[in-house]
Amino acid sequence: MTRSHDPELLTLPTFGSFLRWLRDDRRMSRERLAVSAGVSASYVTHLEWGDRDHPARAVVESLVDCLGRARALTMTERRHLFDLAGLPITSTPTVEQLRARISDDALRILDAQRGGVAGYFDARGNILALNNAAQSILPGLRVGENGLHWLFGNEIARQVFVDWDTVAQATVSGLRGRIGTFGHADWPEQLLDELGAYPEFCSIWNAGEVTFTSELPPIQLRESGAGRPVSLTVQVFDVDVVDYPGWLRAFVGIRRDLPMARVSIV
Incomplete structure:
Protein backbone atom coordinates (compact mmCIF):
# COMPACT_ATOMS: atom_id res chain seq x y z
CA MET A 1 0.00 0.00 0.00
CA ALA A 85 -5.58 32.86 20.10
CA GLY A 86 -5.04 31.42 23.58
CA LEU A 87 -7.97 33.40 24.94
CA PRO A 88 -10.60 31.71 27.13
CA ILE A 89 -14.21 32.66 26.56
CA THR A 90 -15.05 34.64 29.68
CA SER A 91 -18.84 35.04 29.43
CA THR A 92 -20.55 33.76 32.57
CA PRO A 93 -23.65 31.66 31.84
CA THR A 94 -26.71 31.55 34.04
CA VAL A 95 -27.99 28.30 35.52
CA GLU A 96 -30.87 28.41 33.04
CA GLN A 97 -28.53 28.78 30.06
CA LEU A 98 -26.47 25.79 31.15
CA ARG A 99 -29.51 23.65 31.89
CA ALA A 100 -30.71 24.41 28.37
CA ARG A 101 -27.49 22.86 27.02
CA ILE A 102 -28.30 19.52 28.67
CA SER A 103 -30.15 17.57 26.00
CA ASP A 104 -33.00 15.15 26.56
CA ASP A 105 -30.62 12.32 25.66
CA ALA A 106 -28.17 13.52 28.32
CA LEU A 107 -30.95 13.49 30.91
CA ARG A 108 -31.95 9.98 29.86
CA ILE A 109 -28.36 8.88 30.48
CA LEU A 110 -28.83 9.87 34.13
CA ASP A 111 -31.97 7.76 34.41
CA ALA A 112 -30.19 4.81 32.76
CA GLN A 113 -27.69 4.48 35.61
CA ARG A 114 -29.83 1.75 37.26
CA GLY A 115 -29.53 2.77 40.86
CA GLY A 116 -26.33 4.72 40.40
CA VAL A 117 -26.22 8.29 41.67
CA ALA A 118 -25.75 10.76 38.81
CA GLY A 119 -26.16 14.42 37.99
CA TYR A 120 -24.88 17.54 36.24
CA PHE A 121 -23.46 20.63 37.90
CA ASP A 122 -21.56 23.75 36.84
CA ALA A 123 -18.16 25.20 37.76
CA ARG A 124 -19.72 27.19 40.61
CA GLY A 125 -21.29 24.09 42.13
CA ASN A 126 -24.83 24.89 40.96
CA ILE A 127 -26.92 21.74 40.51
CA LEU A 128 -28.26 21.45 36.95
CA ALA A 129 -29.83 17.97 36.98
CA LEU A 130 -30.11 14.97 39.32
CA ASN A 131 -31.48 11.50 38.78
CA ASN A 132 -33.92 9.97 41.24
CA ALA A 133 -31.22 8.03 43.10
CA ALA A 134 -29.23 11.22 43.70
CA GLN A 135 -32.28 13.09 44.96
CA SER A 136 -33.05 10.23 47.33
CA ILE A 137 -29.60 9.81 48.83
CA LEU A 138 -28.83 13.55 49.01
CA PRO A 139 -32.00 14.97 50.60
CA GLY A 140 -32.40 18.71 50.44
CA LEU A 141 -30.07 19.09 47.45
CA ARG A 142 -32.26 20.60 44.75
CA VAL A 143 -31.81 21.38 41.07
CA GLY A 144 -31.09 25.06 40.53
CA GLU A 145 -29.49 25.51 43.95
CA ASN A 146 -25.81 25.61 44.87
CA GLY A 147 -24.27 22.39 46.17
CA LEU A 148 -21.66 24.21 48.29
CA HIS A 149 -24.38 26.11 50.13
CA TRP A 150 -26.11 22.79 50.78
CA LEU A 151 -22.88 21.16 51.99
CA PHE A 152 -21.93 23.93 54.42
CA GLY A 153 -25.28 25.48 55.24
CA ASN A 154 -27.70 22.57 55.49
CA GLU A 155 -27.41 20.45 58.64
CA ILE A 156 -28.76 17.43 56.83
CA ALA A 157 -25.57 17.28 54.74
CA ARG A 158 -23.56 16.61 57.90
CA GLN A 159 -25.90 13.80 58.80
CA VAL A 160 -25.77 12.28 55.31
CA PHE A 161 -21.98 12.19 54.97
CA VAL A 162 -20.25 9.97 57.50
CA ASP A 163 -16.92 11.61 56.57
CA TRP A 164 -18.25 15.15 56.07
CA ASP A 165 -14.85 16.74 56.80
CA THR A 166 -13.21 14.79 53.99
CA VAL A 167 -15.97 15.64 51.52
CA ALA A 168 -15.82 19.32 52.49
CA GLN A 169 -12.03 19.38 52.08
CA ALA A 170 -12.18 17.79 48.62
CA THR A 171 -14.99 20.11 47.52
CA VAL A 172 -13.23 23.33 48.54
CA SER A 173 -9.82 22.35 47.18
CA GLY A 174 -11.48 21.33 43.91
CA LEU A 175 -13.26 24.70 43.73
CA ARG A 176 -9.92 26.48 44.11
CA GLY A 177 -8.51 24.48 41.22
CA ARG A 178 -11.49 25.20 38.96
CA ILE A 179 -11.38 28.93 39.66
CA GLY A 180 -7.77 29.04 38.48
CA THR A 181 -8.73 27.70 35.05
CA PHE A 182 -11.08 30.62 34.33
CA GLY A 183 -8.50 33.40 34.49
CA HIS A 184 -9.89 36.82 35.36
CA ALA A 185 -13.58 35.91 35.55
CA ASP A 186 -16.02 37.90 37.65
CA TRP A 187 -18.04 35.13 39.27
CA PRO A 188 -15.49 33.66 41.76
CA GLU A 189 -15.42 36.80 43.91
CA GLN A 190 -19.20 36.84 44.23
CA LEU A 191 -19.29 33.13 45.08
CA LEU A 192 -16.57 33.52 47.74
CA ASP A 193 -18.47 36.44 49.25
CA GLU A 194 -21.47 34.14 49.65
CA LEU A 195 -19.53 31.17 51.00
CA GLY A 196 -17.61 33.40 53.41
CA ALA A 197 -20.66 33.19 55.67
CA TYR A 198 -19.58 29.64 56.63
CA PRO A 199 -16.62 29.56 59.08
CA GLU A 200 -15.68 26.00 58.12
CA PHE A 201 -15.53 26.94 54.45
CA CYS A 202 -13.26 29.88 55.29
CA SER A 203 -10.95 27.68 57.35
CA ILE A 204 -10.56 25.11 54.56
CA TRP A 205 -10.20 27.78 51.88
CA ASN A 206 -7.51 29.66 53.76
CA ALA A 207 -5.46 26.46 54.09
CA GLY A 208 -4.81 26.89 50.35
CA GLU A 209 -5.02 23.25 49.20
CA VAL A 210 -5.72 22.69 45.49
CA THR A 211 -6.88 19.50 43.75
CA PHE A 212 -7.82 18.59 40.19
CA THR A 213 -8.73 14.96 40.65
CA SER A 214 -11.77 13.61 38.81
CA GLU A 215 -11.98 10.38 40.81
CA LEU A 216 -12.78 10.64 44.49
CA PRO A 217 -12.07 8.04 47.16
CA PRO A 218 -15.16 6.07 48.25
CA ILE A 219 -17.59 8.27 50.16
CA GLN A 220 -19.64 6.82 53.01
CA LEU A 221 -23.18 8.06 53.52
CA ARG A 222 -26.20 7.28 55.66
CA GLU A 223 -29.23 6.68 53.49
CA SER A 224 -32.23 8.80 54.39
CA GLY A 225 -34.99 7.14 56.38
CA ALA A 226 -33.57 3.76 57.34
CA GLY A 227 -30.11 5.14 58.00
CA ARG A 228 -28.59 2.31 55.98
CA PRO A 229 -24.84 2.93 55.40
CA VAL A 230 -23.85 3.26 51.76
CA SER A 231 -20.49 3.61 50.03
CA LEU A 232 -20.26 5.65 46.81
CA THR A 233 -17.39 5.53 44.36
CA VAL A 234 -17.72 8.77 42.39
CA GLN A 235 -16.28 9.75 39.03
CA VAL A 236 -16.49 13.36 37.78
CA PHE A 237 -16.42 14.24 34.08
CA ASP A 238 -16.05 17.48 32.17
CA VAL A 239 -18.79 17.89 29.56
CA ASP A 240 -17.75 20.18 26.72
CA VAL A 241 -20.26 22.86 25.79
CA VAL A 242 -19.12 24.82 22.75
CA ASP A 243 -20.25 28.27 23.86
CA TYR A 244 -19.45 27.76 27.57
CA PRO A 245 -16.21 25.72 27.70
CA GLY A 246 -15.23 24.43 31.12
CA TRP A 247 -18.59 25.13 32.70
CA LEU A 248 -20.51 21.88 32.58
CA ARG A 249 -19.57 18.79 34.62
CA ALA A 250 -21.21 15.46 35.37
CA PHE A 251 -20.83 12.97 38.18
CA VAL A 252 -21.68 9.29 38.43
CA GLY A 253 -21.53 7.39 41.70
CA ILE A 254 -21.66 3.61 41.99
CA ARG A 255 -23.26 2.62 45.29
CA ARG A 256 -22.47 -0.33 47.48
CA ASP A 257 -24.58 -1.13 50.52
CA LEU A 258 -22.58 -1.63 53.72
CA PRO A 259 -23.50 -3.71 56.77
CA MET A 260 -26.10 -2.03 58.96
CA ALA A 261 -24.72 0.19 61.68
CA ARG A 262 -26.42 1.89 64.59
CA VAL A 263 -26.82 5.23 62.88
CA SER A 264 -29.90 7.15 61.87
CA ILE A 265 -30.81 10.29 60.02
CA VAL A 266 -33.59 12.66 60.93
Whole structure:
Protein backbone atom coordinates (compact mmCIF):
# COMPACT_ATOMS: atom_id res chain seq x y z
CA MET A 1 0.00 0.00 0.00
CA THR A 2 1.17 3.50 -0.74
CA ARG A 3 0.31 6.71 1.05
CA SER A 4 -2.11 8.82 -0.91
CA HIS A 5 -1.40 12.04 1.01
CA ASP A 6 1.76 14.05 1.41
CA PRO A 7 2.28 14.58 5.15
CA GLU A 8 4.03 17.87 4.39
CA LEU A 9 0.67 19.26 3.25
CA LEU A 10 -0.86 18.64 6.66
CA THR A 11 -0.41 21.60 9.00
CA LEU A 12 -1.58 22.29 12.50
CA PRO A 13 -4.39 24.81 12.90
CA THR A 14 -3.24 28.29 13.84
CA PHE A 15 -5.04 31.50 14.62
CA GLY A 16 -3.74 33.06 11.41
CA SER A 17 -4.69 30.21 9.10
CA PHE A 18 -8.19 29.98 10.55
CA LEU A 19 -8.65 33.76 10.39
CA ARG A 20 -7.71 33.65 6.71
CA TRP A 21 -10.10 30.74 6.10
CA LEU A 22 -12.95 32.69 7.71
CA ARG A 23 -12.09 35.78 5.70
CA ASP A 24 -11.78 33.93 2.39
CA ASP A 25 -15.00 32.01 3.10
CA ARG A 26 -16.77 35.38 3.30
CA ARG A 27 -14.98 36.73 0.20
CA MET A 28 -13.62 39.59 2.28
CA SER A 29 -10.34 41.34 1.46
CA ARG A 30 -7.69 42.01 4.09
CA GLU A 31 -8.18 45.72 3.53
CA ARG A 32 -11.91 45.55 4.13
CA LEU A 33 -11.49 43.46 7.29
CA ALA A 34 -8.76 45.75 8.56
CA VAL A 35 -10.74 48.97 8.04
CA SER A 36 -13.83 47.50 9.69
CA ALA A 37 -11.83 46.17 12.66
CA GLY A 38 -9.86 49.38 13.14
CA VAL A 39 -6.43 47.90 12.41
CA SER A 40 -4.03 48.12 9.49
CA ALA A 41 -4.03 45.74 6.55
CA SER A 42 -0.38 44.92 7.31
CA TYR A 43 -1.40 43.88 10.84
CA VAL A 44 -4.01 41.49 9.45
CA THR A 45 -1.30 40.09 7.17
CA HIS A 46 1.02 39.58 10.15
CA LEU A 47 -1.80 37.77 11.98
CA GLU A 48 -2.55 35.48 9.05
CA TRP A 49 1.11 34.63 8.48
CA GLY A 50 1.70 33.87 12.14
CA ASP A 51 3.91 36.84 12.95
CA ARG A 52 1.46 37.84 15.69
CA ASP A 53 0.55 34.64 17.54
CA HIS A 54 -1.34 36.08 20.51
CA PRO A 55 -3.51 39.06 19.59
CA ALA A 56 -5.27 40.99 22.33
CA ARG A 57 -8.82 40.05 23.24
CA ALA A 58 -10.15 43.39 21.99
CA VAL A 59 -8.59 42.76 18.57
CA VAL A 60 -10.05 39.26 18.27
CA GLU A 61 -13.49 40.45 19.34
CA SER A 62 -13.35 43.25 16.75
CA LEU A 63 -12.33 40.81 14.01
CA VAL A 64 -15.14 38.45 14.99
CA ASP A 65 -17.68 41.29 14.88
CA CYS A 66 -16.51 42.35 11.43
CA LEU A 67 -16.52 38.84 10.04
CA GLY A 68 -19.92 38.32 11.59
CA ARG A 69 -21.40 41.28 9.75
CA ALA A 70 -20.59 39.53 6.47
CA ARG A 71 -21.99 36.25 7.79
CA ALA A 72 -22.45 35.28 11.41
CA LEU A 73 -19.85 32.93 12.86
CA THR A 74 -21.16 29.72 14.35
CA MET A 75 -20.44 29.14 18.03
CA THR A 76 -17.96 26.45 16.97
CA GLU A 77 -16.07 28.86 14.70
CA ARG A 78 -15.99 31.56 17.36
CA ARG A 79 -14.81 29.12 20.03
CA HIS A 80 -12.07 27.73 17.76
CA LEU A 81 -10.76 31.19 16.89
CA PHE A 82 -10.54 32.22 20.53
CA ASP A 83 -8.93 28.89 21.47
CA LEU A 84 -6.25 29.34 18.80
CA ALA A 85 -5.58 32.86 20.10
CA GLY A 86 -5.04 31.42 23.58
CA LEU A 87 -7.97 33.40 24.94
CA PRO A 88 -10.60 31.71 27.13
CA ILE A 89 -14.21 32.66 26.56
CA THR A 90 -15.05 34.64 29.68
CA SER A 91 -18.84 35.04 29.43
CA THR A 92 -20.55 33.76 32.57
CA PRO A 93 -23.65 31.66 31.84
CA THR A 94 -26.71 31.55 34.04
CA VAL A 95 -27.99 28.30 35.52
CA GLU A 96 -30.87 28.41 33.04
CA GLN A 97 -28.53 28.78 30.06
CA LEU A 98 -26.47 25.79 31.15
CA ARG A 99 -29.51 23.65 31.89
CA ALA A 100 -30.71 24.41 28.37
CA ARG A 101 -27.49 22.86 27.02
CA ILE A 102 -28.30 19.52 28.67
CA SER A 103 -30.15 17.57 26.00
CA ASP A 104 -33.00 15.15 26.56
CA ASP A 105 -30.62 12.32 25.66
CA ALA A 106 -28.17 13.52 28.32
CA LEU A 107 -30.95 13.49 30.91
CA ARG A 108 -31.95 9.98 29.86
CA ILE A 109 -28.36 8.88 30.48
CA LEU A 110 -28.83 9.87 34.13
CA ASP A 111 -31.97 7.76 34.41
CA ALA A 112 -30.19 4.81 32.76
CA GLN A 113 -27.69 4.48 35.61
CA ARG A 114 -29.83 1.75 37.26
CA GLY A 115 -29.53 2.77 40.86
CA GLY A 116 -26.33 4.72 40.40
CA VAL A 117 -26.22 8.29 41.67
CA ALA A 118 -25.75 10.76 38.81
CA GLY A 119 -26.16 14.42 37.99
CA TYR A 120 -24.88 17.54 36.24
CA PHE A 121 -23.46 20.63 37.90
CA ASP A 122 -21.56 23.75 36.84
CA ALA A 123 -18.16 25.20 37.76
CA ARG A 124 -19.72 27.19 40.61
CA GLY A 125 -21.29 24.09 42.13
CA ASN A 126 -24.83 24.89 40.96
CA ILE A 127 -26.92 21.74 40.51
CA LEU A 128 -28.26 21.45 36.95
CA ALA A 129 -29.83 17.97 36.98
CA LEU A 130 -30.11 14.97 39.32
CA ASN A 131 -31.48 11.50 38.78
CA ASN A 132 -33.92 9.97 41.24
CA ALA A 133 -31.22 8.03 43.10
CA ALA A 134 -29.23 11.22 43.70
CA GLN A 135 -32.28 13.09 44.96
CA SER A 136 -33.05 10.23 47.33
CA ILE A 137 -29.60 9.81 48.83
CA LEU A 138 -28.83 13.55 49.01
CA PRO A 139 -32.00 14.97 50.60
CA GLY A 140 -32.40 18.71 50.44
CA LEU A 141 -30.07 19.09 47.45
CA ARG A 142 -32.26 20.60 44.75
CA VAL A 143 -31.81 21.38 41.07
CA GLY A 144 -31.09 25.06 40.53
CA GLU A 145 -29.49 25.51 43.95
CA ASN A 146 -25.81 25.61 44.87
CA GLY A 147 -24.27 22.39 46.17
CA LEU A 148 -21.66 24.21 48.29
CA HIS A 149 -24.38 26.11 50.13
CA TRP A 150 -26.11 22.79 50.78
CA LEU A 151 -22.88 21.16 51.99
CA PHE A 152 -21.93 23.93 54.42
CA GLY A 153 -25.28 25.48 55.24
CA ASN A 154 -27.70 22.57 55.49
CA GLU A 155 -27.41 20.45 58.64
CA ILE A 156 -28.76 17.43 56.83
CA ALA A 157 -25.57 17.28 54.74
CA ARG A 158 -23.56 16.61 57.90
CA GLN A 159 -25.90 13.80 58.80
CA VAL A 160 -25.77 12.28 55.31
CA PHE A 161 -21.98 12.19 54.97
CA VAL A 162 -20.25 9.97 57.50
CA ASP A 163 -16.92 11.61 56.57
CA TRP A 164 -18.25 15.15 56.07
CA ASP A 165 -14.85 16.74 56.80
CA THR A 166 -13.21 14.79 53.99
CA VAL A 167 -15.97 15.64 51.52
CA ALA A 168 -15.82 19.32 52.49
CA GLN A 169 -12.03 19.38 52.08
CA ALA A 170 -12.18 17.79 48.62
CA THR A 171 -14.99 20.11 47.52
CA VAL A 172 -13.23 23.33 48.54
CA SER A 173 -9.82 22.35 47.18
CA GLY A 174 -11.48 21.33 43.91
CA LEU A 175 -13.26 24.70 43.73
CA ARG A 176 -9.92 26.48 44.11
CA GLY A 177 -8.51 24.48 41.22
CA ARG A 178 -11.49 25.20 38.96
CA ILE A 179 -11.38 28.93 39.66
CA GLY A 180 -7.77 29.04 38.48
CA THR A 181 -8.73 27.70 35.05
CA PHE A 182 -11.08 30.62 34.33
CA GLY A 183 -8.50 33.40 34.49
CA HIS A 184 -9.89 36.82 35.36
CA ALA A 185 -13.58 35.91 35.55
CA ASP A 186 -16.02 37.90 37.65
CA TRP A 187 -18.04 35.13 39.27
CA PRO A 188 -15.49 33.66 41.76
CA GLU A 189 -15.42 36.80 43.91
CA GLN A 190 -19.20 36.84 44.23
CA LEU A 191 -19.29 33.13 45.08
CA LEU A 192 -16.57 33.52 47.74
CA ASP A 193 -18.47 36.44 49.25
CA GLU A 194 -21.47 34.14 49.65
CA LEU A 195 -19.53 31.17 51.00
CA GLY A 196 -17.61 33.40 53.41
CA ALA A 197 -20.66 33.19 55.67
CA TYR A 198 -19.58 29.64 56.63
CA PRO A 199 -16.62 29.56 59.08
CA GLU A 200 -15.68 26.00 58.12
CA PHE A 201 -15.53 26.94 54.45
CA CYS A 202 -13.26 29.88 55.29
CA SER A 203 -10.95 27.68 57.35
CA ILE A 204 -10.56 25.11 54.56
CA TRP A 205 -10.20 27.78 51.88
CA ASN A 206 -7.51 29.66 53.76
CA ALA A 207 -5.46 26.46 54.09
CA GLY A 208 -4.81 26.89 50.35
CA GLU A 209 -5.02 23.25 49.20
CA VAL A 210 -5.72 22.69 45.49
CA THR A 211 -6.88 19.50 43.75
CA PHE A 212 -7.82 18.59 40.19
CA THR A 213 -8.73 14.96 40.65
CA SER A 214 -11.77 13.61 38.81
CA GLU A 215 -11.98 10.38 40.81
CA LEU A 216 -12.78 10.64 44.49
CA PRO A 217 -12.07 8.04 47.16
CA PRO A 218 -15.16 6.07 48.25
CA ILE A 219 -17.59 8.27 50.16
CA GLN A 220 -19.64 6.82 53.01
CA LEU A 221 -23.18 8.06 53.52
CA ARG A 222 -26.20 7.28 55.66
CA GLU A 223 -29.23 6.68 53.49
CA SER A 224 -32.23 8.80 54.39
CA GLY A 225 -34.99 7.14 56.38
CA ALA A 226 -33.57 3.76 57.34
CA GLY A 227 -30.11 5.14 58.00
CA ARG A 228 -28.59 2.31 55.98
CA PRO A 229 -24.84 2.93 55.40
CA VAL A 230 -23.85 3.26 51.76
CA SER A 231 -20.49 3.61 50.03
CA LEU A 232 -20.26 5.65 46.81
CA THR A 233 -17.39 5.53 44.36
CA VAL A 234 -17.72 8.77 42.39
CA GLN A 235 -16.28 9.75 39.03
CA VAL A 236 -16.49 13.36 37.78
CA PHE A 237 -16.42 14.24 34.08
CA ASP A 238 -16.05 17.48 32.17
CA VAL A 239 -18.79 17.89 29.56
CA ASP A 240 -17.75 20.18 26.72
CA VAL A 241 -20.26 22.86 25.79
CA VAL A 242 -19.12 24.82 22.75
CA ASP A 243 -20.25 28.27 23.86
CA TYR A 244 -19.45 27.76 27.57
CA PRO A 245 -16.21 25.72 27.70
CA GLY A 246 -15.23 24.43 31.12
CA TRP A 247 -18.59 25.13 32.70
CA LEU A 248 -20.51 21.88 32.58
CA ARG A 249 -19.57 18.79 34.62
CA ALA A 250 -21.21 15.46 35.37
CA PHE A 251 -20.83 12.97 38.18
CA VAL A 252 -21.68 9.29 38.43
CA GLY A 253 -21.53 7.39 41.70
CA ILE A 254 -21.66 3.61 41.99
CA ARG A 255 -23.26 2.62 45.29
CA ARG A 256 -22.47 -0.33 47.48
CA ASP A 257 -24.58 -1.13 50.52
CA LEU A 258 -22.58 -1.63 53.72
CA PRO A 259 -23.50 -3.71 56.77
CA MET A 260 -26.10 -2.03 58.96
CA ALA A 261 -24.72 0.19 61.68
CA ARG A 262 -26.42 1.89 64.59
CA VAL A 263 -26.82 5.23 62.88
CA SER A 264 -29.90 7.15 61.87
CA ILE A 265 -30.81 10.29 60.02
CA VAL A 266 -33.59 12.66 60.93
